[in-house]
Amino acid sequence: xxxxxxxxxxxxxxxxxxxxxxxxxxxxxxxxxxxxxxxxxxxxxxxxxxxxxxxxxxxxxxxxxxxxxxxxxxxxxxxxxxxxxxxxxxxxxxxxxxxxxxxxxxxxxxxxxxxxxxxxxxxxxxxxxxxxxxxxxxxxxxxxxxxxxxxxxxxxxxxxxxxxxxxxxxxxxxxxxxxxxxxxxxxxxxxxxxxxxxxxxxxxxxxxxxxxxxxxxxxxxxxxxxxxxxxxxxxxxxxxxxxxxxxxxxx
Amino acid sequence: xxxxxxxxxxxxxxxxxxxxxxxxxxxxxxxxxxxxxxxxxxxxxxxxxxxxxxxxxxxxxxxxxxxxxxxxxxxxxxxxxxxxxxxxxxxxxxxxxxxxxxxxxxxxxxxxxxxxxxxxxxxxxxxxxxxxxxxxxxxxxxxxxxxxxxxxxxxxxxxxxxxxxxxxxxxxxxxxxxxxxxxxxxxxxxxxxxxxxxxxxxxxxxxxxxxxxxxxxxxxxxxxxxxxxxxxxxxxxxxxxxxxxxxxxxxxxxxxxxxxxxxxxxxxxxxxxxxxxxxxxxxxxxx
Numbered sequence: 001x002x003x004x005x006x007x008x009x010x011x012x013x014x015x016x017x018x019x020x021x022x023x024x025x026x027x028x029x030x031x032x033x034x035x036x037x038x039x040x041x042x043x044x045x046x047x048x049x050x051x052x053x054x055x056x057x058x059x060x061x062x063x064x065x066x067x068x069x070x071x072x073x074x075x076x077x078x079x080x081x082x083x084x085x086x087x088x089x090x091x092x093x094x095x096x097x098x099x100x101x102x103x104x105x106x107x108x109x110x111x112x113x114x115x116x117x118x119x120x121x122x123x124x125x126x127x128x129x130x131x132x133x134x135x136x137x138x139x140x141x142x143x144x145x146x147x148x149x150x151x152x153x154x155x156x157x158x159x160x161x162x163x164x165x166x167x168x169x170x171x172x173x174x175x176x177x178x179x180x181x182x183x184x185x186x187x188x189x190x191x192x193x194x195x196x197x198x199x200x201x202x203x204x205x206x207x208x209x210x211x212x213x214x215x216x217x218x219x220x221x222x223x224x225x226x227x228x229x230x231x232x233x234x235x236x237x238x239x240x241x242x243x244x245x246x247x248x249x250x251x
Numbered sequence: 252x253x254x255x256x257x258x259x260x261x262x263x264x265x266x267x268x269x270x271x272x273x274x275x276x277x278x279x280x281x282x283x284x285x286x287x288x289x290x291x292x293x294x295x296x297x298x299x300x301x302x303x304x305x306x307x308x309x310x311x312x313x314x315x316x317x318x319x320x321x322x323x324x325x326x327x328x329x330x331x332x333x334x335x336x337x338x339x340x341x342x343x344x345x346x347x348x349x350x351x352x353x354x355x356x357x358x359x360x361x362x363x364x365x366x367x368x369x370x371x372x373x374x375x376x377x378x379x380x381x382x383x384x385x386x387x388x389x390x391x392x393x394x395x396x397x398x399x400x401x402x403x404x405x406x407x408x409x410x411x412x413x414x415x416x417x418x419x420x421x422x423x424x425x426x427x428x429x430x431x432x433x434x435x436x437x438x439x440x441x442x443x444x445x446x447x448x449x450x451x452x453x454x455x456x457x458x459x460x461x462x463x464x465x466x467x468x469x470x471x472x473x474x475x476x477x478x479x480x481x482x483x484x485x486x487x488x489x490x491x492x493x494x495x496x497x498x499x500x501x502x503x504x505x506x507x508x509x510x511x512x513x514x515x516x517x518x519x520x521x522x523x524x525x526x527x528x529x530x531x532x533x534x535x536x537x538x
Contacts, residue, residue: 103532
């Protein structure tokens, strides 16, 4: 199977502090890849490099390559807006805009220049349906996205990403601010979405990684310690540090 | 002496806060009330729609002063708002955090503390004399724009910085450019704070007198163009109080000034609500 995204000897520095050490990792298309590890291990930093969200962080630099369909997204001629359109992101805290539900979902297409009302209506409905939110909000599209519950807000944020029709969706601990029921709904949603999209999820929750992902990578102190099929990594870890972490001896 | 119990301290603290709050409100009501009570009975259509005629008794009305004031507000804002918002957007969204921008911020703060008459002198030297604008509404508006710019930049920058960073990230991650994120996400969210800043600036235009006296002159005639001089209501109040014995008319002019401020305040707030509702795309029903 082809790698949808790939990193090669990726290093990242905040000032002089090295946050990532030569990470080489391939992300398979239409599968869910989970990145686990203790706080500060670099997994979120790594995730944010996959759609160049760290570009705006001052005093940082990067060595190595991040390939999307074999093309380095950090190459000088690459348009960062185009990268982010193809690689969407869902954040840890649901962050809907203080705009209507409709305007939240239509935001991305509008920024990309779409203004046709009928087309926007279609995209909004399609995206909200795909994010399993349509039935709950279809009569209130004009209401503010901020009045929804936390779980609904996160699904709204997912719908907002889907509206841009990305190829890869990055999720940075998307359930850490949600209750168990909302968490399960998002996980169900991820399983549905992977048929069309490639998903990379950072999670603190090892059960979650085991439940949803096909591939798992264990990060520790900026290093990718082990990367394997999720079932392998959790049942037969090859590295002692991975074993210590997943059996709960630290972290 | 034994220590007061937390409950008693709480009662004292509440009493103190309540009393000072009431005093602050009373003082404000007293001033506004006094001016309105003294001034309103003097106001009639003749007073509103005739221009000052001078003299020791302060003959005539205030029509040309109202016109001058409104013109001055419009022209000042037309210069001030684009400059102020542009600078605030630069400082809040684009400026790197380095010595140069620290220096700019320091200058902005310093300028905000300079007395208005110093700006008046600057305006007199540069706009009135060097640029040959003479005593004119344009010279006054330019001077006031300089005077109010630091304040507007600061309040707009604060309002934009108060918008959570996660909002910008969300927009960028959806493929928006930084400019789009600023215009479509940051500004709408910061609008109430920005509008408050603008309203206070309008108040500043209306309230200023000394620095206008040296840039717009004191001519009580009806302004015919941006290059004619003019006398704002505040300058007229000053003139009536100092040069005539028509204290009642000074009070009446003050009352008109207060009413104008209230009206502008209401219009601006209504406009801001309208603008924000449009930007948010919210409706009371579905779509």
